[in-house]
Amino acid sequence: MQQSAKIERQPGFLPRADFQRLLDGVVKSGYQLLGPVVKDGAIQLMEISDATQLVKGLTNEQQPGRYRLQQTAGERLFDWNHGPQGLKPLCFAPHEVLWVEQKDPLSFTTRLPDVKPTAVLGVRSCDLAALAIQDRHFLHAAGADPHYRERREQLFLIGIDCAHSAESCFCASTGDGPSVNQAVDIGLSELDDGFLVWSGSDRGEAVLQQIDLAAAQTQQLEQMEHQSDQAAQEQQRKLPSAEELMRLYQRLEHAHWQQIAERCLGCGNCTAVCPTCFCYDTQHEVSLDGLSAQNVRQWDSCFSASHSSMGGFKVRGNILSRYRQWLTHKLAGWQEQQGRIGCTGCGRCITWCPVGIDLTKESDAILWEGSLDE
């Protein structure tokens, strides 16, 4: 599976009691700060300025169709893995106006978003890898998306190593975690008594220069390594290799697709929480006076009935064909489009599926059970 180069780290140490200094440094540098808080029973990114607003001593139970936060005896701020959303909504807005049109005379004007410089605290490795995938899709394809670019350029990333894995995590098998191994502005690894902190960019370095970091001890660096190894070892799930996954295209008629279709509700939760899913739809919204309209983009899902619609005819008319489209694209089609699979092992599609469909098990079944042309 894809291996990302380990980002070189030269961390300093920030005691737990001094964590606020890091947040102050970020805010003083002109960023709006988004950090993990509990909202509606899940970890979500909200604007914060004070470390006391952050979740503390919480871990998450994530299983097929189940997400629960649980209190631990500890003081740690990042003992959970993630909530339903990664970075996707911050760059690829769920709902935004692309252009405004006037009726008489007909004219079109781009409406770009007004985005503040935004720092995100506690970004996981799987989500950083997913951001890199979305960047390639929206910025590097022919015709970089101007709305995505406006938002993306304002993003300041503070990554955090995962010290534990949730039951639905499988980032080790996709090569995307559990430690931060993608570009960040600042990287963090949480230890019992504080944080190892390193800069990954000039912007990150500028923030860290405002903070007095102690030298990291060898023992602390060893603990960082140990936690990462442990988090990787905790993972029970894994995906077949990229090469094996390409064979999904030879198994489009496999009987197991029907077995999945009988469980799948076609709700699209998996695509909504997936940090790489990029499908969008545009709609014209007309003003009440009928003299102007806006062209609005919103997230779409390959599970929606209209996704494959051509003049009323639906190419993918049932749930079987829609789940098959999602899985084959995510795990095989993406390889030709981007040179890697479209999954970074975050496991959200497993956790947030109302019926607990698990893509690692489904792809195993399709690849290894039954005959080729069953």
Add this chain to the structure above:
Amino acid sequence: MSDLHLPRTAIIDERIQESPTIFTLRLRFEDAAAQEVFEFAPGQFNMVTHFAAGEIPISIVNDPKDSHYFDHTIRVVGRVSEAMSNLQPGDRVGIRGPFGRGWPVADAAGRDVLLVTGGLGCAPLVSVIRYLMKRRNQFGHLHILQGVKHSNDLIWREQYDTWAREPDVNVLLAADVVTREWHGQQGMVTELIGQLNLRHGRTIAMLCGPEMMMLAAIANLRDLGIADHQIWFSMERNMQCGIGQCGHCQIGPKYVCRDGPVFCYSELADLMGAKGF
């Protein structure tokens, strides 16, 4: 802002009613400089916006050398095309494009070309037929096969007659249901392929129509010994963005809007015909 992301306004200079449900809009960009530099290839398409109704993909059907205008032939199939059918000369639409990959006219140079259309008003293929007819000396023999469900559906009948009178051009028409006046054959357009005397290694095929018809035509062509890489066709999917980003038009790893809409059979052979794919 890039022309790929924001429509530019174009003025309707002419509107031609081709059949009760098919019409052609002759357009030019309001900005003369934009019209001057607008270049496209046969088989490419624009995203055309009607104020407040929405945006739909439409093939460009005129010759790329016509620098003062571009033509869109549109069939009324939904809400947006219906709204467009009410537009008149002087009205404006929005245009993003051109998008996609067109027909392999460079590969076809010096070769015989077989053109098979199923259904009425298959604009993508009409664009290339017109392109070839204007440059007859660059291409070999042309076989133009057109099939419709009912013989009354055929549009551009005079054009087929004109083409048929040209040297080295063979026009065959087929209709499932025929009236007494029909001078073509009765049956499927794919059945006509077997009647042709195709020259091996010299013939390139271009197809447009419903997928099942194209699959049947491909099977016939392969039986006749036409190589997979000499069989080309225009695919239809739900195209919205034109630049391979919104995700709707994918067939396997291909974006029909960007990698197509014209594909070579060898590119899609493994995925074509998989139901619901």
